[in-house]
Amino acid sequence: MIGRPKSLQGLTVLFLSLLLAVTILAGLGTFFVTLSTIDALVDQRIESESHALAPPGVPVTRPVLERRIEDLGNRRDTGDLGLLLTNRQGDHLAGNVALARNLPLGFSSLDRRDQIEGLTSGRAFVRDIGNDMHLAVFAETEPIDHYFAARLHIYMIAFGAIVVVILAGLLQFRRLIGQRIVEMRQTVDSIIEGDLTQRVPLSGDGGEFDQQAAAFNRMLDWICHLLAEMRNVSNNISHELRTPLAKLRNELALLEQQANALPIREQLIEATKQADDLLGMFRAMLRIAEIESGSRRAAFQPVHLGALVMEVADMMQPVAEDAGKRLGVGRCDDAWLTGDHRLLSQMLLNLVENGLRHTPLGTGVAMSVNALSGRSILIVQDDGPGIPADQRALVMRPFGRLDRSQTARGHGLGLPLVDAIVRLHGGTLTLDDARPGLKVTIDLPRSHS
Amino acid sequence: MTLQILLVEDDLQLAKQLVAQLSQFGHAVVTADDGRKALAFIAGNAFDIIILDWMLPTLDGLAVVRQLRGGGMNVPILMLTALGQTFDKVEGLDAGADDYVVKPVDGLELNARLNALVRARRASNDTTDTIGAGDIVISPSRFRAWRKGHALDLARTEFNLLFALVRHAGAIVTRPMLIEQVWGYDFVPTTNIVEAHIRRLRLKLTQYGDDPISTHRGIGYLIRE
Secondary structure (H helix, E strand, O other), rough: OOOOOOOHHHHHHHHHHHHHHHHHHHHHHHHHHHHHHHHHHHHHHHHHHHHOOOOOOOOOOHHHHHHHHHHHHHHOOOOEEEEEEOOOOOOEEEEEEOOOOOOEEEEEEEHHHHOOOOOOOOEEEEEEEOOEEEEEEEOOOOOOHHHHHHHHHHHHHHHHHHHHHHHHHHHHHHHHHHHHHHHHHHHHHHOOOOOOOOOOOOOOOOOHHHHHHHHHHHHHHHHHHHHHHHHHHHHHHHHHHHHHHHHHHHHHHHHOOHHHHHHHHHHHHHHHHHHHHHHHHHHHHHHHHHHHHHHHHHHHEEHHHHHHHHHHHHHHHHHHHHOOEEEEEEEOOOOOOOOHHHHHHHHHHHHHHHHHHHOOOOOOOEEEEEEOEEEEEEEEEEEOOOOHHHHHHOOOOOOOOOOOOEEEEEEEEOOHHHHHHHHOOOOOEEEOOOOOOOEEEEEOEEEOO | OOEEEHHHHOOOHHHHHHHHHHHHHHEEEEEOOOOOHHHHHHHHHHOOEEEEEOOOOOOOOOHHHHHHHHOOOOOOOOEEEEEOOHHHHHHHHHHOOOOEEEOOOOOOHHHHHHHHHHHHHHHHHHOOOEEEEEEEEEEEEOOEEOOOOOOOOOOOOHHHHHHHHOOOOOOOEEHHHHHHHHHOOOHHHHHOOOHHHHHHHHHHHHOOOOOOOEEEEEEEEOOOO
């Protein structure tokens, strides 16, 4: 059982196969029905001529019959008929045709093998008319030479033309629909990649396709409008809150420097740190908004992923040592990608910082770059406590911290920020169990540079 | 250090805030609200530094920078940009601006940058190959540094860090400034990376004397002149 076709291609193939099958059957049918109709008409004619020569039930003598045969052969309308009178053994008695074989009584077919001059295909009718006589009447079913071939040719052209026209129409139809679908998909793809300015092109004929595309574009306009509003609101909040917060933080920092603040210095340092954390949160929010707007894509350049990993390792090494932890680089392939060097540095730094922050003393973080065909796999893993499988989705959400109740540092935007950077570069991020620890796998497209 | 500052900003509320903040640090601030007025002011007065907003009526910040540099004016210029205009920053620096600060502006950070820029400009007027701070000498072109004549064995990052501090010797260099100048990042990492590297630099410097770097908690670091 063949399933119903689901793709445009499948539908086209199925329709074409059915069309071809039906056309060929119709052609063959018409051809053979015509042949049998001609046979029936010829049979009717030779039967009636036979009855005219020797009416059934009326005895006729051989000389009378020979005369009638001669008359009939000379007449204009019956001159094409073959006539043959034989005895029951098949010996020739009269007629304008000689035949190599004995024909059976009743109707039968003739062809070239019977070697009758000018006959390629025909019908014969043989009757026993009494007095030891058999009367045979022949007529051609193909009165003109190569009539059969010519007819086949005509049929091929007629039905072939139908097939060609429908085939061309169908392919054009398929191309038209396919092109529209491709245009829409390309638009959707660039929007997913963050280019919200893309729209489905209109052909301008105002047809169904154009109306569909226009409706789709209006929907995109509306989505863009909503997104811009949302971004504005959150950007404004971040900006408006950041300014007074920065001021407050600076007051605290300046206060701490003063000699008379010595008794409460520790509290002031803690308060400054808290203000710094809040400012860091706003910075991360604004940074995510900047990344998601896609504006940084305009300045993408070739970046060597291996070199970047070494650079970040170099930068974070002293931090890891001070925290009593290890930081290592494993396999580091020669892999390039097209991207933003600073954002990719931030991505790696955030992951290493995360790893160092959430692991106990004496543990470590390791980075590696694995170049595959067309893709680079970047892995940052630690041997700390890891994240339970059912909570991995939570930490990918903004503010989705695991230990909300505790006073753990970090604002819960680290992984969402990393994820935004990965998505901007057309990659994917997955969290796995490193047994023990957390394994962050980033799959990025490779470029050849 | 008291500086004569020209602030070019068309957002009057922000201009007022900045003037108040900068006055707290003892600077004298003159304001202009568009590019043409700014050029007129500069022609008639001597400023230590110019703070220039990117988006201005009549003549934008970039055009002002080009005109000033085209006319041979050497005054340090710090540009104010809105968030997300990363590429504008590059364009601004290419045109001849010395530094930029992303809005909203943090008064303490702005003050540190202004002082650092003015000092760096004065230091760069010396035509020698080396720059120094106290008993420390650096040769940027040869990537070498000495203290009291002893060659210092510095890693690349440590050298860049020392260079950034010495270039602005006597002024506080903030954490974001160091992150930008030493690592070239446009974000501030959450862990104190600068502190860890400063600690290593201090260990090498104190081999030949006392600690020349002072920490200004919550603000930045200063190397004495």
